[in-house]
Amino acid sequence: MRDSAWIGIDFGTSGCRICAIDLSGNIIAQTKQNLPADPHPYPSPKQQSYYLFEALTDLVKQIPEFAIDSISIDATSGSVMLCDSQGNPLTEMLMYNDQPASLASEKIAEKAPINSAAHSPSSGLAKLLYFQLTLALPEKYYLLHQADWLAIQLGATPGMTDYNNALKSGFDVVANHWPGWLKSITPMSVLPTVVAPGTVIGKLSEAVMLELGIKQSVPPLIKAGTTDSLAAFIATGANRVGEGVTSLGSTLVLKLICKTPVFDAQTGVYSHKLGNRWLCGGASNTGGAVLRHFFTDEQLITLSQKIDLKQSPPVYYPLLKPGERFPIADPNYPPQMLPRSAEDHLFLHGLLAGIASIEKKGYQYLQPLSATPLTSIRSVGGGAKNPVWTQLRQSLLRVPFESVEQTEAAYGSALLARDGLTLFQ
Numbered sequence: 001m002r003d004s005a006w007i008g009i010d011f012g013t014s015g016c017r018i019c020a021i022d023l024s025g026n027i028i029a030q031t032k033q034n035l036p037a038d039p040h041p042y043p044s045p046k047q048q049s050y051y052l053f054e055a056l057t058d059l060v061k062q063i064p065e066f067a068i069d070s071i072s073i074d075a076t077s078g079s080v081m082l083c084d085s086q087g088n089p090l091t092e093m094l095m096y097n098d099q100p101a102s103l104a105s106e107k108i109a110e111k112a113p114i115n116s117a118a119h120s121p122s123s124g125l126a127k128l129l130y131f132q133l134t135l136a137l138p139e140k141y142y143l144l145h146q147a148d149w150l151a152i153q154l155g156a157t158p159g160m161t162d163y164n165n166a167l168k169s170g171f172d173v174v175a176n177h178w179p180g181w182l183k184s185i186t187p188m189s190v191l192p193t194v195v196a197p198g199t200v201i202g203k204l205s206e207a208v209m210l211e212l213g214i215k216q217s218v219p220p221l222i223k224a225g226t227t228d229s230l231a232a233f234i235a236t237g238a239n240r241v242g243e244g245v246t247s248l249g250s251t252l253v254l255k256l257i258c259k260t261p262v263f264d265a266q267t268g269v270y271s272h273k274l275g276n277r278w279l280c281g282g283a284s285n286t287g288g289a290v291l292r293h294f295f296t297d298e299q300l301i302t303l304s305q306k307i308d309l310k311q312s313p314p315v316y317y318p319l320l321k322p323g324e325r326f327p328i329a330d331p332n333y334p335p336q337m338l339p340r341s342a343e344d345h346l347f348l349h350g351l352l353a354g355i356a357s358i359e360k361k362g363y364q365y366l367q368p369l370s371a372t373p374l375t376s377i378r379s380v381g382g383g384a385k386n387p388v389w390t391q392l393r394q395s396l397l398r399v400p401f402e403s404v405e406q407t408e409a410a411y412g413s414a415l416l417a418r419d420g421l422t423l424f425q
């Protein structure tokens with residue numbers, strides 16, 4: 001009999017990464033498909049499906065001696081689209097940092113409880129209302145989060161999502177239902193059924209198995225996934241109240257394990273649930289995407305080495321366009337990256353210090369709000385590999401930094417495929 005493998009798929013801003021693990025949690029295969037870099041538009045739903053299949057086919061080829069037990073997908077949070085009753089796309093995917101329409105946010109402001117995670121003009125709910133306000137839609141249509149769309153491509157039952165992806169679409173994760181106030185702004189029939197991450201939501205279809213070259217009699221199960229930053233959180237192994245995880249991916253995302261959920265629309269703070277743990281946090285629009293706009297990954301390494309941490313860096317608020325979500329929630333918040341230093345490494349120093357200051361401010365807001373002192377930080381995402389930045393952040397944040405063995409969201413999703421939320425019970 002073949003050994004079992006569990007597959008985690010991370011569909012992020014910059015690429016689709018996949019990893020397969022064995023029963024002991026060892027990585028037995030991994031692959032990556034880069035997405036076209038900014039300023040290209042983010043791939044359409046159909047193109048995303050193409051990249052997913054390319055990467056998955058490559059991964060499957062690497063593990064012919066294993067039987068795939070289950071697959072779980074994480075994707076960017078707050079990125080949504082609509083599909084028809086057959087699962088065909090009716091819209092493009094609006095991404096997490098799109099702020100489509102003030103009219104939609106005004107409707108939410110009128111009806112939603114003051115601290116709902118759906119208040120942001122970039123929330124999934126704001127995008128749903130925007131589609132409804134601007135498009136002629138058929139009688140039956142459905143809201144999909146990015147992870148839902150990708151799971152359906154593999155054979156998952158349409159009309160299901162996980163409670164992490166549902167949060168920014170208005171799902172009440174504390175009461176565990178779609179709240180009644182939503183009825184006054186959207187037909188409830190367009191909203192998916194919500195399950196816990198790790199719940200079985202389907203199995204790979206025969207056609208998909210054929211296309212991917214998977215040869216086994218029992219089809220792999222598809223398990224509900226989560227958001228990209230939560231998958232990275234799961235990968236780190238953080239599990240105790242007070243432990244924080246900073247995601248330095250395309251965006252800066254903070255999570256702090258706390259005792260009770262907190263929501264604060266003013267500062268863009270919301271809480272996710274994982275089993276019986278609560279994680280308060282927020283997602284900024286700053287992050288690695290700003291660095292990548294100015295520098296290649298190779299330049300980031302060489303320029304970082306030239307930074308003198310004893311020097312005072314220029315003071316910046318790095319954003320690619322106006323609009324911030326956390327720790328200031330302001331759709332018009334301006335970027336501040338001027339004057340640009342004459343030398344690139346000085347400019348980079350200012351950008352790295354600017355992002356680190358936003359991280360510091362973020363944790364400063366999260367701790368009193370959740371009544372939880374931050375005891376340690378684990379860092380994940382592309383920026384976590386930069387030792388100069390780590391040193392800069394350590395001297396600013398002044399809490400112990402825990403080293404992390406696994407920093408990839410795809411690994412967290414593979415754990416979700418294997419264990420569900422048992423780690424958090």
Ligand SMILES: Nc1ncnc2c1ncn2[C@@H]1O[C@H](COP(=O)(O)OP(=O)(O)O)[C@@H](O)[C@H]1O
Nearest residue numbers: 012013014249250288289292300381382383386
């Ligand atoms: N040496 C580095 N220093 C700082 N940031 C880096 C470095 N290398 C890559 N990055 C940043 O990491 C980001 C990609 O991280 P990743 O976790 O793959 O993002 P995502 O999952 O959001 O696509 C890029 O935006 C890039 O700017």
Ligand SMILES: O=C(CO)[C@H](O)[C@H](O)COP(=O)(O)O
Nearest residue numbers: 076077096227229230251283
């Ligand atoms: O910037 C983002 C890219 O996906 C998301 O908003 C980020 O993942 C944070 O969202 P969540 O806390 O719901 O995971």
